Amino acid sequence: MDLAPDAGQAxxxxxxxxxxxxxxxxxxxxxxxTTYLVLxxxxxxxxxxxxxxxxxxxxxxxxMDVLNLAHGAFFAWGAYAGFAVLNALNGLGWVETGTLxxxxxxxxxxxxxxxxxxxxxxxxxxxVIIQRxxxxxxxxxLITMGASMVLAEVIKVLWSPNNQTVLVPLSFTGxxxxxxxxxxxxxxxxxxxxxAVYAGVMAVMxxxxxxxxxxxxxxxxxxxxxxxxxxxxxxxxxxxxxxxLAAVGGSMWGIFREQITPAMGDxxxxxxxIVVIIGGMGSVTGSFLGACMVGLAFNYVAYLVxxxxxxxxxxxxxxxxxxxxxxxxxxxx
Amino acid sequence: xxxxxxxxxxxxxxxxxxxxxxxxxxxxxxxxxxCLIAGPLVMPSFRVMxxxxxxxxxxxxxxxxxxxxxxxxxxxxxxxxxFGLGAYSVALICHYSQPVQYHHLLLAGVLAALISTVVxxxxxxxxxxxxxxxxxxxxxxxxxxxxILGYQWSSLTKxxxxxxxxxxxxxxxxxxxxALWGTQINGRLLVYYLILVVCALLFVGLVRFVRSPVGRVLxxxxxxxxxxxxxxxRVFRYRVLSxxxxxxxxxxxxxxxxxxxxxxxxxxxLGTPLMLNILLMVIIGGLGTVYGGILGAAFIKIAETxxxxxxxxxxxxxxxxxxxxxxxxxxxxxFGILYILSVLFFPKGVVGTLRDQAEARRxxxxxxx
Numbered sequence: 096m097d098l099a100p101d102a103g104q105a106x107x108x109x110x111x112x113x114x115x116x117x118x119x120x121x122x123x124x125x126x127x128x129t130t131y132l133v134l135x136x137x138x139x140x141x142x143x144x145x146x147x148x149x150x151x152x153x154x155x156x157x158x159m160d161v162l163n164l165a166h167g168a169f170f171a172w173g174a175y176a177g178f179a180v181l182n183a184l185n186g187l188g189w190v191e192t193g194t195l196x197x198x199x200x201x202x203x204x205x206x207x208x209x210x211x212x213x214x215x216x217x218x219x220x221x222x223v224i225i226q227r228x229x230x231x232x233x234x235x236x237l238i239t240m241g242a243s244m245v246l247a248e249v250i251k252v253l254w255s256p257n258n259q260t261v262l263v264p265l266s267f268t269g270x271x272x273x274x275x276x277x278x279x280x281x282x283x284x285x286x287x288x289x290x291a292v293y294a295g296v297m298a299v300m301x302x303x304x305x306x307x308x309x310x311x312x313x314x315x316x317x318x319x320x321x322x323x324x325x326x327x328x329x330x331x332x333x334x335x336x337x338x339x340l341a342a343v344g345g346s347m348w349g350i351f352r353e354q355i356t357p358a359m360g361d362x363x364x365x366x367x368x369i370v371v372i373i374g375g376m377g378s379v380t381g382s383f384l385g386a387c388m389v390g391l392a393f394n395y396v397a398y399l400v401x402x403x404x405x406x407x408x409x410x411x412x413x414x415x416x417x418x419x420x421x422x423x424x425x426x427x428x
Numbered sequence: 429x430x431x432x433x434x435x436x437x438x439x440x441x442x443x444x445x446x447x448x449x450x451x452x453x454x455x456x457x458x459x460x461x462x463c464l465i466a467g468p469l470v471m472p473s474f475r476v477m478x479x480x481x482x483x484x485x486x487x488x489x490x491x492x493x494x495x496x497x498x499x500x501x502x503x504x505x506x507x508x509x510x511f512g513l514g515a516y517s518v519a520l521i522c523h524y525s526q527p528v529q530y531h532h533l534l535l536a537g538v539l540a541a542l543i544s545t546v547v548x549x550x551x552x553x554x555x556x557x558x559x560x561x562x563x564x565x566x567x568x569x570x571x572x573x574x575x576i577l578g579y580q581w582s583s584l585t586k587x588x589x590x591x592x593x594x595x596x597x598x599x600x601x602x603x604x605x606x607a608l609w610g611t612q613i614n615g616r617l618l619v620y621y622l623i624l625v626v627c628a629l630l631f632v633g634l635v636r637f638v639r640s641p642v643g644r645v646l647x648x649x650x651x652x653x654x655x656x657x658x659x660x661x662r663v664f665r666y667r668v669l670s671x672x673x674x675x676x677x678x679x680x681x682x683x684x685x686x687x688x689x690x691x692x693x694x695x696x697x698l699g700t701p702l703m704l705n706i707l708l709m710v711i712i713g714g715l716g717t718v719y720g721g722i723l724g725a726a727f728i729k730i731a732e733t734x735x736x737x738x739x740x741x742x743x744x745x746x747x748x749x750x751x752x753x754x755x756x757x758x759x760x761x762x763f764g765i766l767y768i769l770s771v772l773f774f775p776k777g778v779v780g781t782l783r784d785q786a787e788a789r790r791x792x793x794x795x796x797x
Binding site for chain 1 (some may be wrong): 573
């Protein structure tokens with residue numbers, strides 16, 4: 096008798112999951128299957144790149160209780176850093192005319208540059224500005240908004256306010272054609288990198304001591320502090336890591352789109368915020384799911400009604416806020 | 429209540445009430461109002477009139493933002509969006525109705541108020557339930573969506589080109605009614621006075637709102653949410669009310685702004701720069717002061733009109749340095765740094781700091797350290 100309700104609950108949960116998955120098959124009614132597959136791959140690739148930004152945002156919020164609106168700026172800075180490196184390497188003839196090895200190496204160098212610049216900017220922002228406003232949400236939001244504006248403006252000063260075209264190695268452009276399903280090569284790279292980062296973050300969080308400390312910090316900061324861990328140093332480290340991830344995401348986005356603008360940070364921040372709200376503040380897995388949802392929905396709707404693509408994502412956010420005000424994986428505080 | 433002795437709080441309030449027409453603050457307000465009324469007649473310069481009209485509009489918009497941010501402690505990034513909704517209501521109705529008549533303006537005002545109320549209720553009902561920072565995030569997303577919509581829904585909004593339109597009758601730019609004491613009475617001047625009247629009324633309304641019982645509850649919620657809840661106030665409802673009220677005023681300001689320019693485009697009335705300007709003005713003027721809006725708006729708008737001169741100066745001082753030119757071009761960068769510094773080191777703004785000093789002086793006079 097007392098097993099029955101449990102079984103019923105589990106059944107309901109599976110039914111809900113099945114329904115959640117099958118919603119994503121709905122666009123098939125309006126899109127033919129080949130296009131649908133192409134869009135799905137594009138959506139997943141976009142989701143993975145969004146996840147790179149959202150992961151940092153959500154962990155920073157969960158651990159440090161800081162809503163970092165300057166996170167989008169790291170994304171843009173990463174893109175510009177990658178762009179600058181690729182431009183410089185093109186001077187050596189590595190990018191547009193180089194061999195496969197040179198192409199791969201130059202992309203790796205671009206990503207590394209983005210990683211470095213993200214980390215440095217994150218360190219600077221956390222130490223100089225955010226540390227002064229811990230515990231005050233209002234000031235945090237105001238000040239990170241200002242920081243985001245300043246960082247975007249500095250991009251305009253250093254490069255230009257206009258769009259820039261990113262040079263991409265030949266080996267990364269073009270696409271595979273599997274039974275009429277055209278798959279852009281770089282999308283595959285994006286999906287692989289995104290999955291790897293997700294696996295890496297989860298492994299660090301679940302298996303390492305650092306992960307245990309971070310998870311404990313999300314639960315209760317003071318207790319971690321009383322146990323003798325320097326929570327400030329951990330905050331700085333997590334902030335840097337989050338910023339670096341966002342920057343790598345930005346640089347990949349730049350290579351993927353082959354075009355960058357100073358405003359890309361703001362656009363990405365909007366998506367990342369939607370992802371984090373959907374997934375639940377502080378949850379990495381939630382962000383991963385949210386990012387996939389947002390990426391897929393954006394691509395399906397952009398194909399059907401281009402103007403409403405962002406609107407569809409806001410609609411999903413609204414629906415989720417209705418059903419679960421704390422997001423898919425968020426915990427009530 | 430009639431037979432009872434008045435409580436000390438009531439005594440204090442009665443005392444304040446009896447002196448309200450002789451306070452220096454009231455006299456300053458009267459003087460300011462007189463200057464605004466006489467200004468265009470005494471000094472007929474279009475540049476000054478343009479500046480003053482924009483300052484008035486933004487002073488009210490910033491004061492209404494202060495209701496949300498300073499008095500309720502909620503960050504709304506959609507304030508610029510509501511401004512834009514109001515502006516687009518006027519622009520689109522005046523643009524598409526031929527010929528334009530007076531009642532179209534009224535209709536546009538009502539439409540702006542209605543749309544902004546509905547949108548504000550929906551957004552706040554959704555996100556204020558959970559946590560105030562959700563509101564910041566949701567409004568950011570919705571505002572961006574509206575900005576994009578302004579660009580892309582070009583069959584209605586004409587996209588990037590924006591909408592230009594004519595105002596009806598005596599408000600139209602080509603109407604002229606002769607001269608009075610050497611000043612041309614024309615459509616622009618009448619729009620100026622219309623803006624003056626509406627802004628003054630809205631501002632008085634905002635001040636009354638803050639001083640009303642509702643305003644006191646809002647301050648109580650901002651300062652200590654749990655205690656306000658324990659006292660039996662429905663925190664959620666008050667927050668929604670204040671957000672809706674602030675957004676409504678903002679949309680009316682946007683309507684006035686559109687009337688002044690006779691032109692709107694997505695970047696000037698819906699974009700992030702507008703929102704950042706409002707944020708900067710409210711921070712410089714002082715959070716939770718309402719009057720700070722006037723100072724903040726005046727400061728930024730005057731700075732904006734001076735900046736081109738500053739750029740020319742920078743160009744002549746450093747004729748060879750490319751980087752300096754680019755820095756001078758990006759004045760938002762300077763504003764941004766100013767903004768961060770004032771949030772960090774000058775969090776009460778001009779009016780807040782002055783008030784603190786006045787309060788300290790009063791306490792010293794009373795003999796309490």
